[in-house]
Amino acid sequence: MKSQERMRAAHAAYQKGDLSGALVQAEAVLKALPRDHVALQFAGVVAAQAGFPEKASDFLRKAIACGGDNDDNRINLAKVLAELGQWNEALKLCQPPDGKPSQDLQRLEADLLKAQGRPNEAVWAYERIVHEQPDNFDAWNNLGNARHESGDLDAAMDAFQRARQLKPQESIVFTNIARVLMSKDRYEDACLMLEKAALLAPQDPAPLIELGRTLTSMDHPEAGLRALGDAARLDPKNPRVFVSIGQAFTDLSNQPQAERAFKFALQADAKNPVGYLNLGILLEKANRVDELSALVAAARQHGVDGPEISYLEALMLSRAGKLDEALQLAKSISSTAINEATIAQLKGQLADKLGLIDEAFWAYEDMNRAMAQSPLGLSVDRSAYQRNMDGLRHQTTADWFAGWPKVDVSRDPPSPVFLVGFPRSGTTLLDTILMGHSDTHVLEEIPLIETVAQAVGDLTRVGELSANEVAAMRELYFQELAKASPVPAGKMVIDKNPLSMVRMPLIHRLFPDAKIILAMRHPCDVVLSCYMQNFKPTEAMSSFLDLANAARTYDRIFAYWETCRKVLPLDVHMLRYEAMVEDVESEVRPLFDFLGLEWESGVLDHQKTARERGYIRTPSYAQVTEKVYSSASGRWQRYRKYMNEVLPILQPWAKAYGYEVD
Template identity: 30%
Template sequence: MASYDISRIAEAINAGQHLHAEQLSRAALLESPRDENLLLFLALSLQFQGRSQEALPVYAELTQLQPASSVHWNNYATVLAELGARREAVTAYARAVELDPGNTTAKSQLGLQLIELRDYLPARSVLLDVVNLEPNSVQARIDAARACCHCQDVEGAAELLRHWRHWAPFDSDQQQLELAQVLTLKHEIPGAAELLEDLLARWPGHHDVRLLLATLYERLNRLDDADAVLAEVIRADANTSGVQRNEANHILATLASRRKDPATARDLLERTGPASATNYSHYFQLASVCDQLGDTKASMNALRVGHQLEASERRFDSPEYFRSDAPAMPVDAPRVSAEQYARWPAYTAPAMQDSPVFVVGFPRSGTTLLEQMLDAHPGLQSMDENPFFNCLAGILGNHDRRILDDLSVLRQYDCDELRKRYDVMVGERIQRNAGTRLVDKNPLNMQWLPMIHRLFPNAKIILAVRHPCDVVLSCYMQSFQSSGLAAACSTLERLSRAYVQTMACWLEDVETFKPSVLVSRYEDLVGEFPAQATRIAQFLELEDASPMLQFDQHARNKTYIATPSYSQVIEPVNRKGLGRWHKYRDEFEPLLPILDPMLRHWGYAVDAED
């Protein structure tokens, strides 16, 4: 009969007397060295004392004694993860899940470790399975949404977090912070800021909350608020980590740049350096301020490093876009030949007044300026960019991929149902204003003209056009959320080919479908603003163009503008963006033959600085 009392060890563990529990466990193990309960208590007591390295072999021994125990494999994996052995932890968590597929603790941790290892697709699959097992678990939904964001599954993340405003009170402040972080990943910035403001009221000394909130305030064009919330972190310099100080300095640099002080911004960035060896956003930020200062060589050097690092990182979530044989611009949209179009049946469709106004164009061509002008008109209502036609194509593809190869097979009923689904998705994004026409601005919807024309053949479409060299330069200086677009922008040559490829497909589709399109040249828009506003109003059959002239005030009154040009469209129209590429003439000389077809088609010169 055993001479030890195992209940005393359990009581010591529960009372937080972990050293005493260790001592009791070790003494009892002298008598029963392979007792499973005693080994578990010893491992727990060591782990709770912060001695995970000593606990590890004890947990390993338990997996050998009871190799079919999912619990022991889970505990072993947890300590491996604590010690930074993530690959080994993943193997152990996977074994725990294999032994007990219902072990949601092990599944959750497996998914989170896979995220840390940037194995995003397997992480998404595992964490979505946890949601299926525990659909009411807030934490499971937050974790799965994080994985979806990393996989570019914006719709999946949106569905998981659809009802997040009903989740309060949260299980913990940490959980609320994690939700704010995931909302930031999916660019739901106003909601994330609300959560952080609430947290800050209870948790004023938490530097990570302040840093993220300051970042979001800048993104919301609330620069003074960003300064105020960041000030406490700056004052507490001695009590911040190196990572936090680095982040604070990058935010300060952003604020300095926004206030037209690029010299201070550059000094901060160069003294601070990147947060890590993979921190590509540092180089995009540095390139921007160097460009403002006219140091084009330094700007280009920073951009090359930034794109190189970004490509290395994005390969984890979208490797297919970065293969050597990948097309310059990855496109999922269906193509329709003139012969196929001739077979399309004629269907009833919404009239022009009942159809959306589509604003398209290659990114950085002025689509956001157009959108803000249109949204300022009381008869129109815009929304943030949404991949609605990608989603509709996904619905069709899931039903039968062959439909996307020949849209002529769609029936009247199918088109009606797809339009209903489009309306539902719009209603999930914005509260529609009665009596207004919807403005759907998504630059690369120009790739989806066949789908747009099938569902809304009477729609008005505005194509934004800008000097191709200025477009290419502006895109190259951005880090885009979309991995496909980031891949297209990875080099100036690939980006130039992507521009020509995309524009050539558009011109071919316009020739086929002959939609109602107005071409808006950026140079004309900023040079003859009132006249161009009138021209756009007439095209859309609007009586009064004057509200469009106040777009900058309208934009400043908006809570959030979800495009890279959020800081530009709150300013009055100006000509600062014209001819920027001339400063980088040496970089563009090899690109001009590639861009030549579109330079000639749109009538842009390459000699005069205009």
């Protein structure tokens, strides 16, 4: 076959999408005509598209050397070299021998600088382009992106506004403006821009994905899911959509749906590292460590590597007790794909277990700093919860309680038992023990009382609720209970939600005969432990982003609790964490007597109960599958130099509850 016929065959194969066939024919032509720059250019383009960048670069270099020194060959070769990481050679191609680069080469140089992570130089290159081409939409848009990456947010916004003037119906500009607004912590404004972008490009899933992720990060996962659902309908095989859907379901504590979404993402792309990361974290939190190991092995088999898989391996090393190896691996991880607070918390946990006190505390500082700078962290008033506690405490007086109108409260269904306590006081261990009894139905932090509190509205009017209102609020509680966790006949409901301890007037109004279990732990230990947790920064939990605020929150909550104890006739049984970890049976037997439940020795096998309960919502998910150890008791002493500033706040409470501080 003659060379011309082979080239025609090569072009025909290319037109059909047969890149391999086209490349075979082109290479056959080059055996006969090794210096034909047209054939070399064609072979280079086909090789690049077929995924052979090294071969493509060889062909394109020869094409330029053999008389094909034109913009097309320079641009194609530069892009291939950039893919190979050969940035310097790629940039040199932007400067032709005559020193007069075309507009296309100027734009390529700017694009390469930006892609290489040199935004300041890219800004200069794009500014030169827009100076010469003031109506170049792409250049203004890219200038905005480069300025954004360089940290010049106001200048970035100026560039995007100019691009918007040039093409007011271009969706991508609104998406880019939204990203700048997010960098300015203006998340609500960013959502408006993303909604506009989605309207302008109704067939493009990208702005919907961005909108869904942003809404989820602002603690609006239901709204996020609506946007992400629309994106999934447009692009049902996009792994990023399903990872984002899984993250929204995770925020809603709907682990089965989250797991399903992450698995969909991996079905769409078996090499998606973020899908592996999120599914792996879910499996680890569900104590499904064997499945986590199998997942990491599957990732390796598909050639997936990088920080996401390293993070999962660090989790497995930690579970295996290989703490030094886990910490070293965790320190090596740096990726925008992994939440900074998540990595910092793992480092802190590992350093703490290894006795590296300073290193652990610094890691927890990094974690809390990152959470404070998150969209949700920036949106909350960290002192609002304390002010709320003060207001409720000042209202809760003996005269106020005496003025409550008497109402007859139904005893059917029976009142729940409420398990409360300051977070990190051992409530998860205790609810696991209670869960092991055949006659209990334990709820794990389902916000039933908060739902009722929202329905009541102004909690200062709890004492004014009429008999009909009390009946309606009780009915609401049991309706929500039936939806969230149907109760088998004859089971005692135990509603575990630590901070329900600040809802005692409401609880007593609706359930005057309710038994209350108070989990107690050394004030210094719980405050430190809360500081070490990566809580979602809600109004209450944002209090724990710094130690001083955490201590003040403890002070306000217990001041209110003690006021309620004095004013209301509450039926309370206090159980100490420190005593429980020393001798579980001696501490919990009286609790079962208090509840009127027959003793069952099986409740002591909390490890078995924890394994059978599946996903645990709280930060204690790993500890409750282990034996009970007392190593966490008195941990604050090891961090005393960091705790000294809050001891004046906590010492009176420690003394009041029989704990030592000196």
